[in-house]
Amino acid sequence: MSDRILMDNFSRRVDYLRMSVTDRCDFRCVYCMAEDMEFLPRQKILTMEEIYQLAKSFVTLGTRKIRLTGGEPLIRPGIVELCGRISSLPGLRELCMTTNGSQLARLADPLFEAGVKRLNISLDCLDPKRFRELTRTGDLEQVIKGIDAANRAGFCNTKLNCVVMKGRNDHEINDLVSFAIDRNLDISFIEEMPLGAIHEHSRAESFYSSAQVRERIAEQYTLIDSAESTQGPSRYWRLAEAPQIRLGFISPHSHNFCATCNRVRLTVEGRLLLCLGNEHSVDLKEVIRRYPDEPEQLEKAIIDAMKIKPYQHNFQLSDDVQIVRFMNMTGG
Ligand code: SAM
Ligand code: SF4
Numbered sequence: 451m452s453d454r455i456l457m458d459n460f461s462r463r464v465d466y467l468r469m470s471v472t473d474r475c476d477f478r479c480v481y482c483m484a485e486d487m488e489f490l491p492r493q494k495i496l497t498m499e500e501i502y503q504l505a506k507s508f509v510t511l512g513t514r515k516i517r518l519t520g521g522e523p524l525i526r527p528g529i530v531e532l533c534g535r536i537s538s539l540p541g542l543r544e545l546c547m548t549t550n551g552s553q554l555a556r557l558a559d560p561l562f563e564a565g566v567k568r569l570n571i572s573l574d575c576l577d578p579k580r581f582r583e584l585t586r587t588g589d590l591e592q593v594i595k596g597i598d599a600a601n602r603a604g605f606c607n608t609k610l611n612c613v614v615m616k617g618r619n620d621h622e623i624n625d626l627v628s629f630a631i632d633r634n635l636d637i638s639f640i641e642e643m644p645l646g647a648i649h650e651h652s653r654a655e656s657f658y659s660s661a662q663v664r665e666r667i668a669e670q671y672t673l674i675d676s677a678e679s680t681q682g683p684s685r686y687w688r689l690a691e692a693p694q695i696r697l698g699f700i701s702p703h704s705h706n707f708c709a710t711c712n713r714v715r716l717t718v719e720g721r722l723l724l725c726l727g728n729e730h731s732v733d734l735k736e737v738i739r740r741y742p743d744e745p746e747q748l749e750k751a752i753i754d755a756m757k758i759k760p761y762q763h764n765f766q767l768s769d770d771v772q773i774v775r776f777m778n779m780t781g782g
Contacts, residue, residue, distance in 0.1 A: 455512035456752065458724075458759040465514045466713040471501060471529065472521040473718050477550050478586035479574075480650045481613050481642050485586065495718045498528045500738050502535050504716060507748045509539040517546040517570075521718070524553035530560045537565025544568065548611070552588065554596025558603040569600055570638075572611045575619040576629060584618065601633060609636040609698070614663055615656040623666045631692040638684055638698030639663045643726075660685075660699035667697070683707045702727070708762035714755075722755050727763025 456464040474489050475482075496504070505516055516536060523529055524547075537545040547561070548570040554561075561569075573593060574584050581590035600608055610630055614620055623639070630637040641660060644653055664687070667673055672690035684698035715723040720735025732755040734748065741747035 453512075454510065456508075456756050458756045460759075460761055462709075462711060462759075463512075464712055464714055464756060464759070465512055466517075467505070467508045467513050467515070468517045468519055468713060468715045469501060469505065470520050470716065470718045471498075471518050471523045471532070472526040474525060475520060475522040475550070476525055476552055477522065477588045479550075479572075479588075479613075480584055480586065480648065481615065481653075482646075484646070484648055485650070490719060496720045496735060496738075498526075498532050500720065500735070502532060503738060503745070504720070504734060504748070505536045506539055507745055507752060509542050510745075511749055511752055512541075514541070514543045515546065516542060516544070517548060519548040522550050522552065523547055524549050524557055530557065530564050533561060533566050534564035537567075546570070548572070549596075550585075550588065551593040551596035551600075555592065555599045558596065558599040558605070562603040562605060566605075568607050568609075569605050570609045570611050571597055571600065572613075573597070573626065573629075574612050574614075575622045576625050577622065580619065580622075584615075597633065597635070601635075607636060609638055609696075611638050611640060613640045613642055614658040615642060615651070616658040618651075618656060620658050620662070620666065623663055624670045627667060627671065627689075627697070630695055631689075634694060636696040636698065638700055640700040641703055643702045659703075660701040663699065673697070682713070702763075711759075711762075714759070722752070724755065724759040725763050728760045730758045730760055732758070 458464055472495070478485055478487070508516070518533070520526070533545060536542065544567045545565055546568040547566055549572070551571040551573070554571070571593070575581050576590070578590040581588055610626070612626055614623065626637060639660060642653055642657065664673055674688045674690055676686045676688050676696070678686045678696070683700045683702060685701070687697045687699070689695070689697065715726065716734065717723060720733060720738065722732045722734050724730040732751060734751060737748050737751045
């Protein structure tokens with residue numbers, strides 16, 4: 451196991467890597483993608499072997515947690531095998547995945563066996579018609595079957611992710627809480643982030659704050675502020691009526707969590723993004739392709755990249771596109 455660590459210029463230890471394994475997706479969620487998206491050609495994206503080699507270098511440099519995401523990670527061929535290889539890297543504590551759940555009915559068991567420890571599953575509403583509207587192509591029943599398959603496969607601490615939009619799904623907040631309680635799942639409510647240009651709705655108009663979500667929940671449940679925190683943007687609460695589950699609130703419009711930020715993101719093009727809300731990045735695909743047999747070159751590039759990790763992001767509440775990357779390119 452490695453005793454090396456990655457440190458940025460603000461003395462923050464970076465030990466969490468989110469890797470996007472594809473920019474493609476079987477859904478077209480209205481807050482994430484435009485309806486007619488162009489995806490990257492194959493030669494521009496990292497091969498599965500390159501993704502593995504990058505994961506290995508990060509773990510050598512002290513990364514303890516990796517989350518695979520996308521796009522939809524489960525639609526990339528070879529994903530289960532990749533999970534098996536990454537989860538076996540000595541020193542890695544946790545391999546997690548964020549998924550839309552559409553493929554879980556088929557893949558929950560193999561993923562669990564491949565060493566994936568935890569899943570975040572996106573679920574924005576429980577009405578099949580509205581689910582189709584928000585995802586443009588998604589089938590709610592298939593996703594719920596996937597969630598149940600994950601529970602049966604043995605995944606623990608599974609978390610639902612819900613992006614709340616005023617007038618679209620805010621009236622389903624308490625139904626989602628009750629769904630989470632019934633299945634013993636944590637649930638996080640996310641404020642929409644201004645990533646990528648969309649025309650389907652006005653992000654400023656559909657903004658629904660975490661404080662508003664808590665007000666809604668307080669109409670039916672007793673919320674208890676919990677001191678629990680990860681180093682991420684979530685703040686956690688519990689319910690007096692169902693203390694076994696956690697409620698997270700992800701408020702990217704506040705930047706209180708930047709001081710303890712421990713994460714970086716790798717796009718499927720091999721670009722290392724040092725901050726979700728800034729463009730500071732380093733092209734690691736170029737390095738891995740130029741020096742395919744010299745992992746020390748890749749490690750040096752990763753160590754050097756830490757020097758440009760910005761202190762914080764600053765999203766504004768408006769419809770101006772502040773970051774041109776879409777979330778599927780960013781690896782949410
Ligand atoms: N396809 C997988 C999924 O949906 O879970 C993984 C990738 S998706 C980009 C990761 C997470 O980002 C999802 O929970 C999704 O709801 C969230 N997301 C996408 N676009 C967003 C936006 N503009 N603001 C906030 N969250 C967003
Ligand atoms: Fe696909 Fe996830 Fe984006 Fe929805 S949020 S379009 S499921 S990548």
